[in-house]
Amino acid sequence: MPVERLEGLHTGRGQAGREDDEDEVRRGILLTTMDKAVRWARKQSMWPVTFGLACCAIEMMAAGAGDYDLSRWGMELFRASPRQADLMIVAGRVSQKMGPVLRTVYDQMPEPKWVISMGVCASAGGMFTNYAVVQGVDTIVPVDIYVPGCPPKPEMLMYGILRLHEKVRTEGHFK
């Protein structure tokens, strides 16, 4: 396997080290740090929790189904239980009464966990500047990625997911 395919797994010793890496790969040895290996593994198989709230959820389902196929990134498996999930895609407007429910689901997800705020309603209330809707889900849970749109197309959600993958792959330390 050429070294270029092993995204994030080279030793980081710079160009001078790459030929050595390639030799080691040919001998069946990979060298990396624990941080990089763990982050790479987390990124490769995120399981989103089912949290569709409105029309954004339709686009989210479309992203998970055949045409767009989130399984290309190992994340087609929307879990009905937050205990088996590490990504929450808040897809739709959150009513004031739904806020505590959302937070409870988030609290039940095991660490590490990430949140994507999908669509303008979840991100900032959107067109619903009224008493009924939470004006930004970041008032309730910490948000990693905001995806704009009303609703965002599956491509936009996928772009947000890929940006989150980039964040997961490059940030934070394994504890």
Added chain:
Amino acid sequence: MRAEELAGLVRARYPDVVVARGEATLVVDRSELVDALAYLRDEPDLSLDSLSGVTATDWPDRTPRYWLAYDLYSMAHTHRVRLKVGLPEDDPHVRSVVAMYPTANWHEREVYDFYGIVFDGHPDLRRILLPDGWDGYPLRKTEDLGGVNTRYRGAFIPPVDRRTT
């Protein structure tokens, strides 16, 4: 039955009936509400035995300010009559009709939730759609428009456009 004929029947007992856009609307005083509903339900030619809904409107410049609307339907005759009751601003109370129409239970709770109109004799008058402990009645015209603070476990975070950095 056409709305004009219906209105004629109802007028025999309650004179204040308006026909507009093919719909008959009866206006009564709030003290007459339960008697009027009972009459509309039990009179064989009317037989308005189904309550489609209870709703309200708020007219801050009118007297009385709040208006309740009871939409009635007859299963036997398939005709409809609306009954309206005005409630003053300083005393928005009215008798509950849950005992007569059980479906009014949630409708009256909803009107209470959004307009603060109190239904005396309701078996369980508490908020139905808004969270418990909500402050105010959001569909009153005197309420502020726009987003409200997020209320979550004591946190009180203003809407995005009112946040300071």
